[in-house]
Amino acid sequence: MELEMEKVMRFMGRYSLGRDNGMGSLHFLRIKIPGGVITSEYFKGIAELSREYGRGYAEITDRQDIQLHWIEGDDALDIFERLEKMGFTTDMCGQAFPGAGHGDVRNIVGCPLSGVNKDELIDGYPVIKELTRFFTGNEDFLDLPKKFKFSISGCMYNCTRAEINDMAFIPVVHDGEIGFTVLAGGGAGKTLPGPTLAKPLRVFLSQEEVFDVAVATVEIFRDHGNRESKAKARFKYLLDQIGVNGLRNMIEKKLGRKLEDYHGDVSREWIEHTGVGEQKDERYYVCVPLIGGKLSSDIMEWYAGLAEEYGTGDLRLTTFQNLIIVNVEDKEGLLKELGKEGVVLKGIIPKWTAVGCASDFCGKTKEYHSKEIVRDIVEHLETSYPNIFVNQDFKIGVSGCPNNCGYSVIASVGLEGRLIRVNGSVKQGYDIYLRGKLENGSIGRRVAEGVPAENVVNVLNKLLEQYKIKLKNESEIRFVDFLEKLSDTEIKKLVEVT
Amino acid sequence: MQEPKLERKSEGEYTLDVRGQTCPFPQILSQLALEKLREGSILEVITDNPPSARDVPIALRKKGYEVEVKKSNGQWHIVVKK
Ligand code: SF4
Numbered sequence: 001m002e003l004e005m006e007k008v009m010r011f012m013g014r015y016s017l018g019r020d021n022g023m024g025s026l027h028f029l030r031i032k033i034p035g036g037v038i039t040s041e042y043f044k045g046i047a048e049l050s051r052e053y054g055r056g057y058a059e060i061t062d063r064q065d066i067q068l069h070w071i072e073g074d075d076a077l078d079i080f081e082r083l084e085k086m087g088f089t090t091d092m093c094g095q096a097f098p099g100a101g102h103g104d105v106r107n108i109v110g111c112p113l114s115g116v117n118k119d120e121l122i123d124g125y126p127v128i129k130e131l132t133r134f135f136t137g138n139e140d141f142l143d144l145p146k147k148f149k150f151s152i153s154g155c156m157y158n159c160t161r162a163e164i165n166d167m168a169f170i171p172v173v174h175d176g177e178i179g180f181t182v183l184a185g186g187g188a189g190k191t192l193p194g195p196t197l198a199k200p201l202r203v204f205l206s207q208e209e210v211f212d213v214a215v216a217t218v219e220i221f222r223d224h225g226n227r228e229s230k231a232k233a234r235f236k237y238l239l240d241q242i243g244v245n246g247l248r249n250m251i252e253k254k255l256g257r258k259l260e261d262y263h264g265d266v267s268r269e270w271i272e273h274t275g276v277g278e279q280k281d282e283r284y285y286v287c288v289p290l291i292g293g294k295l296s297s298d299i300m301e302w303y304a305g306l307a308e309e310y311g312t313g314d315l316r317l318t319t320f321q322n323l324i325i326v327n328v329e330d331k332e333g334l335l336k337e338l339g340k341e342g343v344v345l346k347g348i349i350p351k352w353t354a355v356g357c358a359s360d361f362c363g364k365t366k367e368y369h370s371k372e373i374v375r376d377i378v379e380h381l382e383t384s385y386p387n388i389f390v391n392q393d394f395k396i397g398v399s400g401c402p403n404n405c406g407y408s409v410i411a412s413v414g415l416e417g418r419l420i421r422v423n424g425s426v427k428q429g430y431d432i433y434l435r436g437k438l439e440n441g442s443i444g445r446r447v448a449e450g451v452p453a454e455n456v457v458n459v460l461n462k463l464l465e466q467y468k469i470k471l472k473n474e475s476e477i478r479f480v481d482f483l484e485k486l487s488d489t490e491i492k493k494l495v496e497v498t
Numbered sequence: 499m500q501e502p503k504l505e506r507k508s509e510g511e512y513t514l515d516v517r518g519q520t521c522p523f524p525q526i527l528s529q530l531a532l533e534k535l536r537e538g539s540i541l542e543v544i545t546d547n548p549p550s551a552r553d554v555p556i557a558l559r560k561k562g563y564e565v566e567v568k569k570s571n572g573q574w575h576i577v578v579k580k
Contacts, residue, residue: 005501005502005530008523008526008527008530009501012519012523016520016521016522016523017520017521017522018521018549019521019548019549019552026549026552026553026556027521027522027549027553073521073522073525073526073553073557074525074529074557076521076522076526077522077526092520093520093521094520096520096547096548096549097520097546097547097548098546098548098572102518102520
């Protein structure tokens with residue numbers, strides 16, 4: 001018997017809903033915004049969807065998507081139809097299947113200032129668009145062993161966390177030519193071989209070569225990735241088995257030619273484009289810090305309106321879950337408008353760089369969820385250490401579980417949720433990780449297990465107080481360097497819960 | 499992509515195989531199928547996607563259908579009476 005399928009089939013392979021398990025929500029909708037580039041018109045369009053179907057709530061994810069919750073299956077086709085008109089698709093959310101497979105190419109992240117950034121060597125956005133077009137709904141790439149994450153950025157800074165992507169293209173100058181080099185096999189999650197920073201492939205690519213190398217890599221992953229179990233199915237596991245040289249040989253074989261060598265430096269400073277900055281065309285960008293990427297439909301419309309009034313109606317989403325209005329001429333006017341509503345673009349850098357996952361909706365945390373902890377830590381830093389972190393950053397990453405969507409293991413101070421037993425009842429706890437970093441990268445070290453959630457800010461405060469004392473003698477020392485220098489015994493004493 | 503098929507097993511009994519499909523498609527396809535069937539028919543929806551196994555029965559019960567769920571060999575058989 002035939003079902004009237006045209007309308008349904010049209011959306012299959014390009015749209016899906018993900019599973020929520022908390023806050024009374026059953027489904028989330030993760031809208032891919034390639035490179036985080038969006039117009040005010042579509043930002044308002046998504047705000048409307050949020051108002052009509054998602055209780056007026058939205059969040060920016062750490063992969064520059066916009067995520068809505070409380071989506072009913074019955075409304076999905078209408079929502080998909082409206083997204084299709086805007087040219088957006090969603091993640092395919094096949095991760096709930098028990099085995100490997102059903103993996104897709106996730107939203108491709110890029111420098112949120114691509115095209116206007118005065119610190120960029122190349123504009124990475126055109127190839128992001130080209131690859132997104134190629135992979136979207138492409139049946140040959142809808143059943144990868146697991147999801148695949150690309151970062152393509154032409155920015156001189158590491159504003160996309162290149163090292164925790166399956167493959168990252170980063171800009172370099174080689175023999176006077178500007179192009180990309182490649183990092184491969186990163187991933188912050190617990191799947192085998194555990195949290196891993198991507199390794200250099202030691203190749204130099206012209207801009208024109210990026211597309212072919214990206215497609216060849218996903219084909220290799222599709223055809224050679226492990227499908228025995230979910231734990232072994234990510235690309236980083238395959239890379240661990242074949243090595244970077246093995247991967248390079250396979251790519252070259254597919255392309256039918258050798259790639260050029262590149263042995264230069266690949267480490268760049270991990271930053272967010274915070275506050276107000278000048279663009280290459282002498283206009284300005286204004287980056288608004290959003291704690292945990294949280295937005296409401298009203299606020300989205302307000303920002304969209306400001307982007308139209310003070311800019312060219314162009315907005316950007318960042319991997320730190322913030323929002324940027326670009327192409328601003330009257331920056332003072334915009335800052336005044338923002339200030340009227342209490343949005344202040346001065347202050348501590350961690351309010352832009354702290355990241356928290358959606359553990360509340362995910363259902364992995366019982367109480368005191370990731371985004372709430374981020375909010376409280378940032379408030380504490382602003383109240384108790386207002387002057388220290390204005391000029392220096394340290395990364396705070398909070399995840400509800402070892403899947404590490406809030407990248408606890410690469411943060412200077414990372415928290416990873418786990419449920420603990422206190423006097424016979426189950427409560428929310430967090431493991432504490434210290435000293436993760438991407439510059440000459442290292443994975444953070446777990447220094448405490450199952451700290452009761454309500455004590456987490458106090459524990460962090462003990463570290464900060466010690467740091468403040470240290471600053472009296474060594475006025476130049478940064479918090480991250482202070483953490484590096486602590487001995488194991490000192491750490492143990494400081495993170496002990498009394 | 500393979501088009502999910504609604505198959506007649508016997509008089510008044512049908513099977514809808516939506517294995518490999520993610521939310522919301524198993525729910526939407528089940529509803530489309532039920533619209534086609536006569537009162538009193540039985541529809542067995544087969545899924546291997548855990549979120550769909552949770553959500554399809556919730557959505558169909560909300561619409562007033564009688565629903566029973568059995569799990570075997572890593573897949574769910576959602577039996578719906580129209
Ligand atoms: S880290 Fe865990 S709790 Fe947080 S969003 Fe990812 S899966 Fe959910």
